[in-house]
Amino acid sequence: MKFSYNLSKLFGFPILAIQFLIIHSVSSLNLTNEYLNHKCFLDQGIYNSGSDYEDKLNTLLRNVRIANYDLTGFLRASRGHAPYSVTIMFQCRGDSYGSKCNTCGDKAVAGFRRKCPKIKGGIIWYDQCFLWVSEIGEEMPLNTNYKNMFSMYNPNNVRGDAKLFAKRAVDFFSELTLKVEKNTKISVILYAAGEKKLGKNTLYAMVQCVELTIDCKSCLTWSITKLFKNGDIKQGGRVLGSNCDQYMVA
Template sequence: MTYSYSLPKRFVSSILAMQFFIIHSVSSLNLTNDYLNHKCFLDQGIYNSGSEYEDNLNIILRSVRNGNYYNNGFVRTSLGREPAPDAVTVMFQCRGDSYGSKCRSCADTAVAGFRRRCLRNKGGIIWYDQCFLWVSAIGEEMPINTDYKNIFSMYNSNNVRGDAKLFVKKVLDFFSELTLKVDKNSEAGDLVILYAEGKKKLGKNTLYAMVQCVELTIDCKSCLIWSIAKLFKNDNIKQGGRVLGSNCEVRYELYPFIRS
């Protein structure tokens, strides 16, 4: 015997609304790990299949994928003797809310993405929503000082409603608070997490923001200040935006995008 059921329209609407809320929440919190950008270091040349450089690169990328990211989500490792052409250095950093298993998962994604997008290039950078990977011949200077060449911006497609100048002032004030927190951490010693995030009410809206520096960066505050200013060089003010590089990252939105 076959049974058929007819649910009340109000009940069906409630189910659909709940599904939309769940999907929207997942999207807002960036539970996915989207590819953002990459740059291959063409000036460093390419390596040959079966070369010692390829062997060293395979070993070092394997160590990145198998690393322990429960401490501060950062690893820097080198293999090979400088200035030998087979030497390689790798730096990997996760976003401040993506440590542990989420960071390890992003490491897998970043390594696979780098191999695919920078095929046989000795060096390059690839950015994802929750991490980035930097690969270079060891003779190339590590980005201890802010590398302003490898920085890019991304923006929310929605314009700010109302007083855009007031909005920018409040966003900048909030970024200043977060930068101050990171700057204090940078003076705390080794193995500190140069990351700060938070939220603040802006009338009917809530502003969410984060700032982060790579552990090696010696001018973290300067990098953050420059990146924050870059967000608002365009008069067309958006509801959200981010600047990413190999030394620091800043982002703001009017929706939650950071895990607790």
């Protein structure tokens, strides 16, 4: 099942995803490595060919492509010392570990080089993963900092009572958020997904936070409100970034 999305910029720190889809069954989901969006950190400047920065960046991006993602689809690595360091963070969707994650990693590395050539930092999102690169010699911010969030929507409206659907969908997202919160005590994989019958629609929803995020629940709770803003209730949508994600199809 493939959807045509329209991007709309929102205020917010980049989150990994909240997503929803209206489907016949979870098995009907189409997992692709489709490019979604990117942002180049132009304020970090550019690097020269053959420079020390390029050498460090190449090493880190090579690690993204060869890492073992069988147990967790997450990688964070740095080379050098501040202020001359490079840091990368890569994470796959909670249902895309192993070879699927490696394949998306290949896409993300190639896409970052193409979209942000010679730029020291940036973020790129694909359907099953995202890649974050920065010259800043410090840990990626662990607390949600709402700057670069963006949303995507299916163009079709839901069938039946749209307002009731939105209310029940938000309740379902809250249930999934609680599951993620419990997982933080026993697992580094901050991910939950499920499906629920809502009137004439079957809802598939997914929530996920980046492994390093401290305030996962706050990030997800805030981003859920962006799915149905202005009463615009569609059959599918995402809120994405680099701290948490939500995704749904109905």
